[in-house]
Amino acid sequence: MSSPPFALNPALDATALAARFARDGRLQIVDILAPESATMLHAMLRERTDWRQVLNSGGRVMELDRATRAAMSEEQRAALDTAVYAAARAGFQYRYETIRVPDDEAARRTSDDPLAAFASWLSSGKPRAFLRMVTGADGIDFADAQATAYAPGDFLTGHDDAVAGRHRHAAYVLSLNPMWRTEWGGLLLFHAGDDGWAQAVEPRFNTLNLFRVPQMHSVSEVTRAAAYRRYSITGWLRGQ
Numbered sequence: 170m171s172s173p174p175f176a177l178n179p180a181l182d183a184t185a186l187a188a189r190f191a192r193d194g195r196l197q198i199v200d201i202l203a204p205e206s207a208t209m210l211h212a213m214l215r216e217r218t219d220w221r222q223v224l225n226s227g228g229r230v231m232e233l234d235r236a237t238r239a240a241m242s243e244e245q246r247a248a249l250d251t252a253v254y255a256a257a258r259a260g261f262q263y264r265y266e267t268i269r270v271p272d273d274e275a276a277r278r279t280s281d282d283p284l285a286a287f288a289s290w291l292s293s294g295k296p297r298a299f300l301r302m303v304t305g306a307d308g309i310d311f312a313d314a315q316a317t318a319y320a321p322g323d324f325l326t327g328h329d330d331a332v333a334g335r336h337r338h339a340a341y342v343l344s345l346n347p348m349w350r351t352e353w354g355g356l357l358l359f360h361a362g363d364d365g366w367a368q369a370v371e372p373r374f375n376t377l378n379l380f381r382v383p384q385m386h387s388v389s390e391v392t393r394a395a396a397y398r399r400y401s402i403t404g405w406l407r408g409q
């Protein structure tokens with residue numbers, strides 16, 4: 170399969186964005202991609218059927234593909250929900266759907282998944298140079314990546330993204346939601362400091378959120394009113 174074409178929006182001002190990132194340690198870049206690239210990615214995510222629900226049970230990760238979930242009884246699903254929300258009361262907990270992308274460039278090249286092509290594209294040439302410039306992190310070698318979809322009831326509690334040995338210079342979230350309401354939840358929350366003010370980011374279309382690691386953040390629960398799942402491509406800009 171030939172690689173799908175991806176392009177950055179040529180109007181972005183990397184110098185101005187870099188100044189803001191340096192000042193705040195976080196940044197929202199509206200219209201990050203050429204519109205056709207974002208439209209293609211969004212359509213692709215909506216069509217995919219290979220999503221796997223991931224959730225943690227203490228330190229263990231559970232992954233349930235759609236067939237496995239469909240085969241569960243109502244009682245099993247309810248018991249799992251109860252366990253997930255009980256654990257979220259005080260601890261670190263998440264539940265959302267994912268499609269993973271390999272970190273390895275050779276594996277990405279042999280994949281026919283457009284998400285692998287996107288991760289490769291983001292990890293070299295102009296996009297990587299742009300991300301290095303905006304974050305001021307010359308040590309960025311590649312972007313790891315996964316697609317995520319948060320359905321009603323899905324969430325990710327507070328954490329700071331710091332994992333020893335992963336060389337994460339910054340986190341990124343490319344939001345791909347043509348229509349969203351604040352009330353639907355699924356907000357990327359930067360937690361409050363002593364002053365009690367938190368910052369909430371709506372998951373808009375073709376918008377890249379970039380933030381320095383570590384800092385405390387979470388994704389608020391998507392409500393039952395949400396008409397769509399919350400789609401993103403997300404990961405970290407990493408050194409080798």
Ligand SMILES: O=C(O)CCC(=O)C(=O)O
Nearest residue numbers: 330342357386388401403
């Ligand atoms: O989807 C988001 O807005 C943030 C995701 C996140 O924090 C993570 O995956 O570590």
Ligand SMILES: [Fe+2]
Nearest residue numbers: 329330340386
């Ligand atoms: Fe995170």
